[in-house]
Amino acid sequence: MKLVFVTQVLDADDAVLGFVMRWVQGLAAHCDRVRVLALEVGNLAGLPANVEVQVLGRRGRLVRWLRYRRFLRKAFAVDGFDTLLAHMVPRYASLADGVVRAHGGRTFLWYTHKGVDKRLLQAIAVVDRVFTASQESLRVDTPKRLVTGHGIDLGHFEGPQIPSEVPGPRLLSIGRLTPAKDPMTTLDALAELRRRGITATLEWVGGGLVGSDEAYQRRVRERVLELGLESAVQWSGMVPYRQIAERYRSADLLVSSSLTGSVDKVVLEAMASRLPVIASGEAYPPLWTRLGEEAQALAFEAGNGAELAERVAAMWARPAVERAALGERLREIVAQDHEVDGLMERLVVAMGTGAAL
Numbered sequence: 001m002k003l004v005f006v007t008q009v010l011d012a013d014d015a016v017l018g019f020v021m022r023w024v025q026g027l028a029a030h031c032d033r034v035r036v037l038a039l040e041v042g043n044l045a046g047l048p049a050n051v052e053v054q055v056l057g058r059r060g061r062l063v064r065w066l067r068y069r070r071f072l073r074k075a076f077a078v079d080g081f082d083t084l085l086a087h088m089v090p091r092y093a094s095l096a097d098g099v100v101r102a103h104g105g106r107t108f109l110w111y112t113h114k115g116v117d118k119r120l121l122q123a124i125a126v127v128d129r130v131f132t133a134s135q136e137s138l139r140v141d142t143p144k145r146l147v148t149g150h151g152i153d154l155g156h157f158e159g160p161q162i163p164s165e166v167p168g169p170r171l172l173s174i175g176r177l178t179p180a181k182d183p184m185t186t187l188d189a190l191a192e193l194r195r196r197g198i199t200a201t202l203e204w205v206g207g208g209l210v211g212s213d214e215a216y217q218r219r220v221r222e223r224v225l226e227l228g229l230e231s232a233v234q235w236s237g238m239v240p241y242r243q244i245a246e247r248y249r250s251a252d253l254l255v256s257s258s259l260t261g262s263v264d265k266v267v268l269e270a271m272a273s274r275l276p277v278i279a280s281g282e283a284y285p286p287l288w289t290r291l292g293e294e295a296q297a298l299a300f301e302a303g304n305g306a307e308l309a310e311r312v313a314a315m316w317a318r319p320a321v322e323r324a325a326l327g328e329r330l331r332e333i334v335a336q337d338h339e340v341d342g343l344m345e346r347l348v349v350a351m352g353t354g355a356a357l
Contacts, residue, residue: 001352002033004075006096007087010053011042015206018241019265019340020087022153024051026344027085035081037071039064065095072096076103083351085110090123097126108351112137112150114260131347133338136283137262146350150268151343152334157272162250168199169316172251172275174244174266175206175258177217182257184223185280188305189255189312191227198313202255203234205247248273252323253315256280259302263287272334274327278311280304290333294326 005027009017021044028034028048036053044053054071056064075081076099084100085108086092093109100107109123109130116139124130124142132138133150164170171190175181183204193200207217224233239247248254254270256279263283270277280302288295297314300307315323 001031001083001348002035002079002081003027003031003348003351004035004037004072004081004084004096005087006037006084006089006092008038008089009040009042010036010038010044011040012045013043013240013242015238015240015244018244019151019153021046022156022340023087023151023344024048026151026341027348029341030345030348033081035075035079037068068095069099072099076100076105081105084108085347085351086123088112090120093123093127094119106351108347110347112262112265114139114262116140129350131350133265134263134283134287136281148343148346148350150263150265150338151340152265152268152272152338153340154272154331154335157245157248157269159245159249159273161274162246164252166199166201168193168201169252169312170250171200171202171253171255171312172247172270173202173204173206173255173257174247174269175256175264176213177204177207177220178213179216180259181206182259182280182303183220185257185303185305185308186255187220187223187227187229187233189308190229190232192306192309193312194229194232196309196313198316199232200312200316201232201234202229203236203247203251205236205239205244207235207237244269245273248275251275253278253312255308255312257302257308268334268338271327271330274324274331276315276323276326277330278308278315280308287333291329 007020012018012021028051034051037056039056039058041055056068082105084096087110093107097107106128109127111130112133129144129146131146131148138145173186190202248270254275254277256264256267258264261281267277267279278298280300284299300311
């Protein structure tokens with residue numbers, strides 16, 4: 001297979017999309033050639049020899065579209081590429097499909113988000129198949145949907161836990177400071193824990209990506225002051241992907257109050273790091289089926305800060321050896337169902353043969 005992979009950013013140091021480099025490495029292991037078309041390119045260390053990169057650029061919508069079309073024609077009409085996989089942005093697939101099919105190629109989309117809009121529906125109408133991590137990650141009932149699991153680099157999240165210098169649980173949350181991530185519920189839970197005499201602390205990794213996030217960030221920080229949590233909360237901002245594994249190893253619990261309803265990659269990264277997790281959302285109980293009744297201890301009702309606090313307190317009351325054993329079981333789930341090389345192989349097989357996974 002000669003694959004064109006279209007993505008927003010290819011940069012091993014990017015805080016949000018740094019993992020895409022690992023995807024490209026995995027795809028390259030199963031393809032003759034991979035050509036990455038990216039809006040933006042940064043650190044390309046580790047790029048395989050059979051991968052080449054072309055930059056679309058972010059400025060000028062018309063110029064970018066004409067450049068995209070030119071790159072696609074060169075790839076499929078001249079250089080013999082036969083497959084296109086668009087990552088996360090449905091419009092990449094819709095705009096490419098005409099050129100790809102004119103030269104006998106096939107078009108695919110990877111999409112994991114609760115949002116459904118006109119552009120997504122247009123893309124689904126033209127692609128051969130749309131891959132997603134879980135049923136909840138693509139909320140369109142279509143026979144083209146293929147649930148594949150996520151792709152987590154287990155090696156990147158290997159390593160021992162960093163010892164604590166504080167007496168209470170070190171909570172970690174990772175994600176944009178937006179209503180969808182619901183940091184307010186996490187803060188309410190933290191305040192409740194401290195009212196109970198549990199000296200929990202919280203590190204929040206991530207910030208805003210667009211200007212509209214700034215107003216909400218101010219509200220979140222104001223809430224910290226209202227709850228008297230100034231000394232208990234650390235804002236770490238955006239952390240490069242290469243350094244994020246250290247943040248997991250420096251925590252005792254990963255807390256996710258996300259309201260998206262789908263499996264957050266952050267939760268899987270924590271599990272891969274052997275870090276116990278407590279998360280809200282209907283997508284998680286199926287993920288934790290192998291844990292049996294113990295899975296109930298990891299879930300809480302979305303928006304319920306009191307229940308989240310109860311879950312954290314109960315987890316922290318367990319012996320350290322018991323939490324470590326839970327961490328091992330969580331990592332095993334990721335290894336079996338969500339490991340990156342396994343996912344890349346499944347994608348290539350599905351794109352090449354059309355077979356169900």
